[in-house]
Amino acid sequence: MFSDLTKLDLLSNAIQIAAGGTEDPRIQRYHAKKIEMDTQPLMPVFADGFSLGEGPLSISVRRCALTVISGRAINAEKKDLNDIAAAPVNSDVMIER
Structure with a gap:
């Protein structure tokens, strides 16, 4: 924040x-499993560049709900896209209005 x-x-x-x-x-x-935010006065709320409007916001994390693409560190001189693979991650962010 x-x-x-x-x-x-x-x-x-x-x-x-x-x-x-x-x-x-x-x-x-x-580090939190759930947070609630409120501002006075009301302020615009953004997450990853997306507007979520104004006002109170509740954000919670769900375990094992998100898959991300990651890979090994790639040598700067040799970029091998075959090193990239989907891998499960232990959390997902859930935003409620």
Whole structure:
């Protein structure tokens, strides 16, 4: 979660982390099975770039419900797409309004 960060701040932070730097202290990370968020005043809510409207939001995680595509680390000089395979992951995010 983050607040008071511009898009440029987020981009700069992503580049800094990719270069081995530290994360901006204004970005907070949590582990939870379910969270509920509410803002005063109402603010727009986005998830992965999609607008979810405004107002209260409940997000929960379902185990073993998501399959993602991943692969081994690929040598920068030789990219082999055959190394990529679907693999089950132990969680899925469920957003309720």
